[in-house]
Amino acid sequence: MDVFEDFLNNIEDETHRQRMADILNWVEKTFPNLNKRFAWNQPMFTDHGTFIIGFSVAKKHIAVAPEEKWMDQFVSKVEAAGYGHGSHIFRIGFDQDVNYDLLKDLIEYNVEDKKDCETFWRKKVN
Known part of the structure; x- marks a missing residue:
């Protein structure tokens, strides 16, 4: 059984379910x-045991969680795509196109940046 199947089946709105399935499949x-991996009520992707990116569904959007460090490198690209954001996530509205180039850049950045990471989350540096 696919690890995300139950999650997807619980998304009531068929168009929202399909949008999330499209992103996860991509x-x-x-x-x-x-x-x-499915944890903390969200589908996520990991590399050598470390978090790379996660997704969740809200009423009007899909939240994309690439971990907090993304802000420095990508906030201007997220804003240029028309997506709202917080410090840990950005939101792709169900009425917006998915910017797959942006997702690809974020994932590639996290994979490279965390290639030597030995923990699930990045350690905070004060």
Whole structure:
């Protein structure tokens, strides 16, 4: 059984479910080396046991969680794509196109930046 099947089946709105499935399938196809994991009520992808990116569904959007460090490198690209954001996530509205180039850049950045990471989350540096 696919690790995300139950999650997807619980998304009531069919168009929202399909949008999330499309994104998850795209990540899996584009980054076949990443591992799928369902934790903290969200589908996520990991690399050598470290978090790379996660997704969740809200009423009006899909939240994309690439971990907090993404802000420095990508906030201007997220804003240029028309997506709202917080410090840990950005939101793709169900009425917006998915910017797969942006997702690809974020995932590639996290894979490279965390290649030597030995923990699930990045350690905070004060």
